[in-house]
Amino acid sequence: MTFDPAGDAALGDLADLILDVGRLIRSRTPTGQGLVALTDTERTVMRVVDLYPGCAPSDIARRARLQRTNVSTALRSLEDKGMVARDHTGRRGVAVTPTPRARGNLQTLRTLWAAELAAALGADRTGVAGCAAVLTRLERRLIDDD
Template structure:
């Protein structure tokens, strides 16, 4: 029987590897805008928290502010985000329609990839989503 620490470490390793495998199997989709790892992390936060400030994106992704700034410039050049000035010197970041359509295509590809494995067990899928969502939100929090 696994100790809880071992089970949690095994879970973390599986999460990382499954994410890598899904990405590797779905990366060559010519219909999507290619993003590097940092851009994907930034877009995840922008999609989850539209209107977030760059400093909030950096905090939630645990990335250095300079790396977030570089990713934001690249994402803006690719048409994936727009920036809006706020009162004072603040900036908010918003996903664009291109970003939304890109995300829909990526999600459809991911769903197709996982359908053969988990598609016939909606209860297992819901359980996975609940656990992983809770983990993601907790790890993004302060």
């Protein structure tokens, strides 16, 4: 399927909304509550590690579209924060996995985010599951697109 700038304008609107809604949700997320503060790069790296546990740092860099040196720096910091474990897989291979602390952090964030969205949406949850499914598919295709 080809891109039609006039007919596909809604896709640009969708991208703009996704970015802004994500920013607004993050800005309204309470701090503290045992949450581990992460930089933007650390959040990006953690998302890939959560989606692909056991992946190598080079895979994280490729999937996240980040420079390998930035991923290495983020992984060191995440390891210091207790968010990832790096296991040697032989020769020079490394597998990166989320720790129980990371899983707990993500669960706390998702609970806070769900409460924020529930308050914003009220009783009208029409289309939420379908929207989540579309965004999940979109995320996977963008991450897996080499």
